[in-house]
Amino acid sequence: MLFMHETHRVIGRHASAFEDVYRDEWMGALAAGGDARLVWYLNHAMGSGPAYQVVTVTACSDGQAWEALAQRTLGGDLAAMASRLDSYRYEVEGKLLTPVAWSALQDVDLEKVPADGRQHELSLYMQDTGWPDAPLDDYIELWDQDYWQHMRKIPEEKKLLDIVACFQVARGSGIRPEAILMQKIMNFSTLGHLLTSVEKHDPSTWPGSYMAKGLELRDQWESKLLRTSSWSPLW
Amino acid sequence: MLFVHEVHTVVGKRADQFEDAYRHGWMPVLAESSDARLLWYFDHAHGSGPAYRVVTVTGVADGAAWLRLAQRVATGDLRMWARHLDGLQHDSRGRILTPLVWSPTIPPLADIPTEPVEHEPTMYMEDTMWPFPGKVGEYIEAAGAVYRPALGAEGSHVNMSIELALQTMPGAGRHPEVTLLQKLSSLPLLIRLLTNDIPDEVTGPDSWMHQALDLRDQWRSKLLRTATWSPLS
Numbered sequence: 001m002l003f004m005h006e007t008h009r010v011i012g013r014h015a016s017a018f019e020d021v022y023r024d025e026w027m028g029a030l031a032a033g034g035d036a037r038l039v040w041y042l043n044h045a046m047g048s049g050p051a052y053q054v055v056t057v058t059a060c061s062d063g064q065a066w067e068a069l070a071q072r073t074l075g076g077d078l079a080a081m082a083s084r085l086d087s088y089r090y091e092v093e094g095k096l097l098t099p100v101a102w103s104a105l106q107d108v109d110l111e112k113v114p115a116d117g118r119q120h121e122l123s124l125y126m127q128d129t130g131w132p133d134a135p136l137d138d139y140i141e142l143w144d145q146d147y148w149q150h151m152r153k154i155p156e157e158k159k160l161l162d163i164v165a166c167f168q169v170a171r172g173s174g175i176r177p178e179a180i181l182m183q184k185i186m187n188f189s190t191l192g193h194l195l196t197s198v199e200k201h202d203p204s205t206w207p208g209s210y211m212a213k214g215l216e217l218r219d220q221w222e223s224k225l226l227r228t229s230s231w232s233p234l235w
Numbered sequence: 236m237l238f239v240h241e242v243h244t245v246v247g248k249r250a251d252q253f254e255d256a257y258r259h260g261w262m263p264v265l266a267e268s269s270d271a272r273l274l275w276y277f278d279h280a281h282g283s284g285p286a287y288r289v290v291t292v293t294g295v296a297d298g299a300a301w302l303r304l305a306q307r308v309a310t311g312d313l314r315m316w317a318r319h320l321d322g323l324q325h326d327s328r329g330r331i332l333t334p335l336v337w338s339p340t341i342p343p344l345a346d347i348p349t350e351p352v353e354h355e356p357t358m359y360m361e362d363t364m365w366p367f368p369g370k371v372g373e374y375i376e377a378a379g380a381v382y383r384p385a386l387g388a389e390g391s392h393v394n395m396s397i398e399l400a401l402q403t404m405p406g407a408g409r410h411p412e413v414t415l416l417q418k419l420s421s422l423p424l425l426i427r428l429l430t431n432d433i434p435d436e437v438t439g440p441d442s443w444m445h446q447a448l449d450l451r452d453q454w455r456s457k458l459l460r461t462a463t464w465s466p467l468s
Contacts, residue, residue, distance in 0.1 A: 002302065004406035011368065058406070063305075067237070067298025070404040074333065086411060087369030094406035096331075098309060135321040137314070170305035172239035172293070172329035173407040177321055 001107045002066050003039075003097040003167060004058040005180075012052045014088035021088070022056070023117050023231050025081055030058065031115035035065035039113055039234045042125060042226035055127070055226055059108045066096065095174030097167035102144045105165035105182075117231040124185040125228070126161055129178060130221035136177035139217050140168065143179065146210045160190040185225075236344065237301060238274070238332040238401060239293040240414070244325040247287045253323040257291060258351055258464055260316050265293070266349035270300035274347060274467050277359065277459035290361070290459055292416075294344050301331065330408025332401035337379035339397060341467065351464035358419040359461070360395060363412060364454040371411035374450040375402065378413070381443050386417070392437060393428045394421035425458075 010018050019041070027038045037059050044053035060066040072078040099106045132139035148163055161183040169178045185191050228235040245253045254276070262273040272294050279288035295301040307313040334340070366374040383397055395417045403412040419425055438444045461468045 006406060063298040063300070063302025065298075066302075066406060067404075070298075070333070070406060073405045074402065075336075082405075083369060083372065086371065090368060091365065092405075092410045094408060094410065096305075096407055098305070101310070131326065133325075135318045137318055168309060169329075170302065171308040171317070172241060172301065172305065173331055174329060176317075176327050176329070178326075 001099070002060045002063065002170065003099075003165075004060060004066060004069075004094060005097050005167075006056050006058070006092050006094040008054040008056065008092045009050075009090040010052040010054055011088055011090060015052055018054065018085065018088040019229065021081065021085055023229070026078075026085070027115050027117070027233070029078060029081065030069070031113075033068075034110065035061040036069045037108065037110045037113040037115065037233065039108060041229045041232040042127075043229060045124070045225040045227045048225040055224070059110060059113070061110065096170045097180065098170050100140050100144075100166045100168055100179070102148060103166040104163065113233045115233065119230050120232075120235055122230060123228045123232075123235045124188070124191075125164075125226045126181075126183045126185055126191075127224045127226050128181040128183065128221055129224075130180075130218055131175065132177050132179075132218040134217040136168065136179065139177065140166070140179055142214060142217055143181065146213055150210070156186070158190075159186045160194065161185050161187075236334070236341075237295050237297065237404070238334075238399070239271075239295060239301065239304075239329060240332055240401075241291050241293075241327045241329040243289040243291065243327040244285075245287040245289055246323055246325060249323040250287055253289065253320070254462065256316065256320055256323060258462075260319075261291075261293075262349060262351075262466065264313065264316070265304075269296065269344065271295045271304050272344045272347040272349065272466065274341065276462040276465040278462065280358070280458045280460050283458040290457070294341070294347065296344060330412075331404045332408075332414060333404050335375055335379065335400040335402060335413070337383065338400035341399065348466045352466075353463050354461075354465075354468050356463055357461045357468045358422070358425070359398075359459045360393075360417045360419055360425075361457045361459050362415045362417065362454055363457075364414075364451050365409070366411045366413065366451040368411075370450045371402070371413070374411075374447070375413060377443075377447060377450060378415075382447070385443060392424070392434070393419070394424045395419045 022041055030036050030038055038056060039059045040057040042055040044050060060069060073082045130139060143166060151163055163181060163183050165182040167180045169175060257276055265271045265273055273291065274294045275292040277290040279285060279290065295304060308317045385391065386395060397415055398418050399416040401414045403410055
């Protein structure tokens, strides 16, 4: 399965219109076919980064399904809708992601993804994107052995976050080396502590040991705090 | 056919090894199936932009063929090749492009050379444009109707031809974005373009340069030189 990850720089005065088209038209149009679904609609939380940025993730069953969706968008039945979306944003930057072997999320049952805009409470995700200066495979293995394996053992009540998915960029559709973690924030007070506490790099404590080891493979990553819309199919 | 366009920031000390990896690795391995072929291997001409940048263009039959190739790189027989390449480049930035309706075509993948054939290097000007919001359709139409024929007209100020006219596929790069791969056939005319102000008749009210400003005002040109063994030149 492929995950089409798009970051939209939305024109601020058209932000509501942009979201309306996604919710009321785009999501339903994708659901009319059997091979692609909008799965996440996320707003980059204002106050934590750029303004009026939206991240969408669309699941496609395979490469053929992605190509068919792309061609519908460029010159097919979705072109007029896409043109309206274009007029509501400055640009969109996309990449195609595949789950790494140990990712909890591998496939999405497209038939079960809601497309009716049903309401729910909001969720907050921390999306981490890392660019190692070592072979990409080594970085993905570090995330597995020293981060995912550790985090999954933390009791639910103490968890800051749940690692929902880990992706790498499918060759030719973005940056290599790059890998991405989609992490659902489970405890807002712990997040507050993370944001306001002074970093300590004690190798014997988390995140110290992981932080120290991680520096052998990379020192550049970016975290984005993304909040689902109240109708995002996954949240 | 789709086009996988990658810009590689190469480790300067390992530039020769990087080129070898494509010449003796990527190109022949792709030739083992009908899914994909290396089409162009370009060096960004030193003196005209960033150092140690390589641009490769790989043709893939369709979206399914591209994903098969991507999965070979991620987890299959090309994984070790990709790991080797990770040590030869700082990064690569890829996007997947599809031809515009008026784009010239290239030979079928089956006819693309897969053995290094030495030839003279060829210069290309690669232009990438970012139309204003909601204007990409108009821009594509105007570029085909006005710009393309003007390049071949008598008295053209830069002698080049469009080999491919492409736009970036949704989900696989930036949108809206249009890329023109243009082969230069006169070095003196290029030097004249670089060393002189653009004449008034080229920028006047009725000109393409002027009218196209309603559709876009940002683009980037790269001067790319084919390797002497690049399958297409």
